[in-house]
Amino acid sequence: MKRNPQELSLSSRRITRRALVTGGLMTAFSGLLVARMNHLQVDQADEFLLLAEENRIKVRLLAPARGVIFDRNGRILAGNEQIYRVSMIREDADDVDETITRLRGLVRLDEERLQRAIREMDRRPHQAVTLADRLSWEELSTIAVNVPALPGITPEVGLSRVYPLGQDYAHVIGYVGRVSERDLENEEDQDPLLQTPQFQIGKIGAERRLEHVLRGKAGSRRVEQNAAGRIMRELGRTPGQSGKDVQLTIDAALQNFTQVRLAGESASCVVMDVTNGDVLAAVSSPAYDPNLFVSGISVPDYAALRDNDHRPLHNKIVQGLYPPGSTFKMVTQLAALEAGLVAPGETVWCPGYLTVSNRRFHCWKRGGHGHVDAAKSLRESCDVYYYEMAQRAGIDRIAAMARKLGLGVAHDIEMTSISDGLIPDREWKRVRRGEAWRIGDSLNASIGQGYVLTSPLQLCVMTARLASGLEVVPRLVRSIDGVAQPSGVKRPLDIPRSLLDLQREAMYQVVNARGGTAGRSRFDMGGVKWAGKTGTSQVRNITAAERARGVFRNEDLPWERRDHALYVGYAPHDDPKYAISVVVEHGGGGSAAAAPVARDVMLYALSGGMPPVSAYPAGQQGEMAEYLASLPVDPALTPPAGKSEA
Amino acid sequence: MSYLEYNVARVPQGLQKVLALNWALVLLITATACIGFVVLYSVSGGDWRWAEPQMQRFAMGLAVMFIVAMIPIWFWRNVSALLYAMTLALLLAVELVGVTGGGAQRWIDLGFMRLQPSELMKVTLVMMLAAYYDWLPPSKVSRPQWVLLPILIILLPVFLVLKQPDLGTSILLLAGGGAVMFLAGVHWAYFATVIAGAVGLVTAVLQSRGTDWQILQDYQYRRIDTFLDPDSDPLGAGYHITQSKIALGSGGWTGKGFMQGTQARLNFLPEKHTDFIFTTLAEEWGFVGALSLLVLYLLIIAFCIASALRNKDRYASLVTLGIAVAFFLFFAVNMSMVMGLAPVVGVPLPLVSYGGSAMLVLMLAFGVVQSAHVHRPRAAGEGRLLRR
The missing domain is CATH 3.90.1310.10 (Penicillin-binding protein 2a (Domain 2))
Structure with missing residues (x-):
């Protein structure tokens, strides 16, 4: 069948026409595409380039x-250590449980730590979360080899703080x-x-x-x-x-010895250089290993620290506040002497108590001390003498002297939670308690009881100031980036030298004279001797019934109700170099519990090593040799005795 | 319908056919495919994992094109209806034995390759319609009953593809088929009616959302939302289009340079080697590169149109024009999509995107175009060279 040629040519022309129309439409649409390209790639290029850069x-x-x-x-006390750790990005892991199960097959993982890490990954799925750190090189290698089977897991090397x-x-x-x-x-x-x-x-x-x-x-x-x-x-x-x-300013060897010496006690001790305020040792016992906290302490470990009745988390050096007890007596005496209200040689009669406004204030020695002058009052720590001084000087003078000696003031060394302590005066009681000051308050304050509260650091500063006659300010940082920090001594104390000499003589007698309360803790290291003052501060009120029975031996009381034992001292007595304060919580008497600690630490500071046994009184040498040898000091810091003498 | 309509005597024979090929078109197609190889090499970060199989497929595609081109166009006309029927059967088969992949049933696993009947349909539909209009006397083209038949021919595969569901391909089939009808000379009024109807349908589709008679799938609605306002959900559904625009725009005038496209290399681009490959090209070669590809595409179309218009045979010119329009639709929809002018419907960039089915089917189509070119009826005196 031949087609009608006319019809075919008509059809052909129609197709041509329609093809041209279609071609025109396609060209038009292509023009639109070009325009769009131009709009995106030329007009808005900068904007999109920025977005692309932000993307990548x-x-x-x-x-x-x-x-x-x-x-x-x-x-080095605090350094940085290269550690191997393994972290995980949750988003990159296909199956978190599966991956962790496999990882567990390769290295030991701390379950509690792991649970914490998993919870954190739920919160931050895009971020790397550490699953375990302080891995050994072998463990890290094992993980690194198996990384293809552990999606989301990255073994890495990082720096972590370490306290050697x-x-x-x-x-x-x-x-x-x-x-x-x-x-x-x-x-x-x-x-x-x-x-x-x-x-x-x-x-x-x-x-x-x-x-x-x-x-x-x-x-x-x-x-x-x-x-x-x-x-x-x-x-x-x-x-x-x-x-x-x-x-x-810390001396690591002295610090270590002091820490070891205080082991087992709830106690603190500060040693300062009186010439420049350097804190050579500052120990609060018991302590804990700070390395535990670096990677996050476990709950049971933390609970054990928190619930310990010796409060290891508490920095007793600056946070611990204690009634200073008899170590405060230098303050009261100086206040009275400086005001000229008593002469050094003037005596006060101590019958064992003093009655003031119908209330009987007892001396620690029930039989009394008899005639007591300034030196004897300190040597034998007669309370009645200070009751008398308090009445003469008044609380405001005592408080002013206390502050002058560095009590009731927060010394801003580089520690946290530093307490001000408390030196009460009339103004304080009126404002804070809404009550008038009473004479009984003064009497209690005069022997470092009542409202008075001091920290071991403050007591050490007081001792350093008494020993040097200078306004010593504690300094913990010796230099930063090689730049020495300003010395802790600014100017001489505003107290007459003669009075300070009198105090020092009396403190020398406390240790070295007959009847001195710290007589058992004397030493003589080739002529170098020391001076100090004991303190025993009550943490409870002695009831009249107890007093009547006369039975209140500390040893018979539960630990937490026993007296705090305190001691402050300095050496050498004739040319003071080091000041020390020791507070043993619930340790009993200052002479028995605090002074021996102070003596050993002081001897260590003076000798620059283990205390020489020869410095101890003849009767104690055998016992002390055995005791010192038993102390678990760090051999890297304190060379064994044989070597140090060689 | 008869071979006699062709001036067979004047058609080149044997190896002469090779000389009679539209070599300019072959060169243009090869140049475009080469751009694809370069971009695929770059997008894989300097690796042959995509470029190499793509080159093998293109080589196979060229072979297919030459074989198809050697076979006389009247053979293709005569088997057009059969091919269409077979493709339709395959589409139905996909419904029954299709392997689920990419969330939609689109493939039939032939063992050596996965055949995507919907891809094949893009070509056989055009061939079918061309054959239909070749058979239909031109005077009857606009009669309603003769218009209804091609509409059914188009809608049948469109419906099956839409069921897969593959919105992109069904749109391409609809538009491609419509284009052939338009080229064949169907009256303007029908198209006006269809366009009016389409507007009504779109309205209905949007209105039906959330009701019992919802027409499209939820994900298709989300794609429409994303298209209309990509910034509303830049990390979710709008992520693709936002990142695609960033990649395109950051290319600037001359681009970031070969292998320097950060958006693609760092995986910010989705489907970077398939549907979104144009963004990588535009990012690395800039406006100049993107425009060059577009010009290549338009030249291919121009050569097809030129060949069609010189061809006195009705089937040959219709099938050539139809394939040219379909080809245009492929890249125009893809480019519109990645440039934020159309919703993301999942249409690959022809000759450039990584993929086997699409490449082979396209080369098959160009084979038909070449066959039409080689076997075009020649007037007396034409092709003297060939006769010698």
Whole structure:
């Protein structure tokens, strides 16, 4: 069948026409596509280029190495350690449980730590969360080899804080830890570093107080990231600035000895250099290992520390407040002497008590001390003498003298939770208690009881000031980044030298004269002797019934009701170099519980090593030799006796 | 209907057919495919894992094209209806034995390759309609009963593909089929009616959402939402289109350079080697590169149209024009989609996107175009060179 040629040619023309129309439509639409390309790629190119760069470039902060803390002899107290850890990004893991099960087959994982990490991963699925740290090199290698089977798991190397001397520095240096919500809310510190995972921030102690010095400045790393957040390559880095190194005034060997010497007690001890205020040792016992806190302490470990009745978490050096007891008597006596209300040789009659406004105030010695002058009052610690002085001088003079000697003032060394202590006066009682001052309050205050509260650091400062006649201010930081910090001594005390000499003579007698309360704790190291004052402060009221029975031996009481034992002292007595204060909580009498500790520590400071047995009184030498040899001091800090003598 | 309509005597024979091929078209197609290889190599981060299989497929496609081109166009006309019927049967088979992949049933596993009947339908539908209008006397073209038949021919596969569900392909089939009807000379009024009807349908589709008689799937509605306002959900459903626009736009005038496209290399782009490959090209080669590809495409179409218009045979010109329009629709829809002008419907970029079915079917179509070119009726004196 042939087609009609005319019809065919008509059809052909129609197709041509329609083809041209279609071609025109296609060209028009292509024009639209070109216009769109032009709009996106030429007109808006800059905007989209920026978006693309934002997509791919992420700035990662580089945590600077934290400044190292040294003791005064250059020994590292807080350093940085390379650690191997394993972290996980939840989003990258296909099956979190499966991955963790496999990981558990490779290395030991702390269950509690793991549960915490899993909870954290639920909150931050995009961020790396540490599952375990302080892995051994073998463990890290095992994980690294198996990484293909462990999606989301990254073995890594990082820096972590380490305290090589452990518990000796729990209270002085404190510890660092993970940045908490509260740290982030601190408006004065909005460093972006805090947002970086695994960043450590000073939590307490010098670590916290010197945070701005130790932290350093963040560096940054510009990295290219893919859509899944994986880092593909590094585009450039700006180096940060390491934290500055800090040198403390602490002597690690003395600190260690003191810590060991106080072991088992709930006690504290401060040793200062009276010539410049350097804190050579500051120990609060019991302590804990700050390393436990760095990677997060476990709940049972923390509960054990929290519930211990000896309060290891408490920094007794500056936080512990105790009635100073008889160690306060120098203050009362100086107040009266300085005001000219008593002459040094003037005597007061002590029958064993003093009756003031119908109330009987007892001396610790029931039979009384008889005639008591200034020196004897301190030597034998006669309370009645001070009751008399309190009446003469008045509380305001006593309080003023106490402050002059550094009590009732927060000494701002680089520790946290520093207490002011309390030196009461009329104004204080009126404002804070809404009551008038009564004479009984003065009498109690005169022997360091009643409202008076002091910290071991304050007692040490007082002793240093008495010993040197200078306004000594404690100093914990010796230098920062090699720059020496100002000395802790500003000017001489505003107290006549003759009065201070009198005090020092009396304190010398406390230890070295017949009848002195600290007589058992005397020493003689090639002519070097010391001076001091004992204190025993009540933590309870002695009832009339107890007094009548005459039975209130400390040993018969439960521990927490026994008296606090205190001692302050300095050496050498004729050219003071070191001051010391010791407080043993519920230790009983100051002469029995505190003074021997102070003596051993002082001898260590003076000799620069284990106390020489020859310095002890002849009768104690055998016993002391045995005792000192039994002390578990760190052999790296205190060389064994044989070597030190050689 | 008869072979006699063709001036068989003047058609080249044997190896002469090779010389009679539309070599300009072959070169243009090869150039476009080469652009694809370069982009695939780049998008895989300097790796042959996509470029190499794609080159093998293209080589196979070229072979298919040459074989199809050697077979006379009247053979293709005569088997058009049969091919259409077979493809339709395959589409039905997909419904029954199809392997689920990509969330939709689209493939039949033939062992050596996965056949996508909907891809094949893009070509066989055009061939079927061309054959239909070749058979239909031109005077009857606009009569209602003769208009209804091709509409059924189109809607049958469209319905099956839509059921898979594959919105992109069904739109291409509908538009491609409609284009052939338009080219064949169906009256303007029908198209006006259909367009009016389409507007009504779109309204109905949008209105039906959330009701019992909801027409489209939920994911298709979400794609429409995303298209209308991609920024409303930049990390969710709008992520694709937002990232695609960023990639395109950041290319700028001359692009970031070969292998320097950060959006693709860092996996910000979805389907970077298939549906969204144009964005990588535009990111790395910029406006210049994107425009070059578009120009290549338009040249291919221009050569097809030129060949069709010179061809006196009705089937040959209709099938050539139909394939040209279908080809245009492929890339126009894909480019509109990645440039944010149309919803994301999952249409690959012809000759460039990674994929076997699409490449082979397209080369098959160009084979038909070549066959039409080679076997075109020649006037007296034409093709003297060939006769010698």
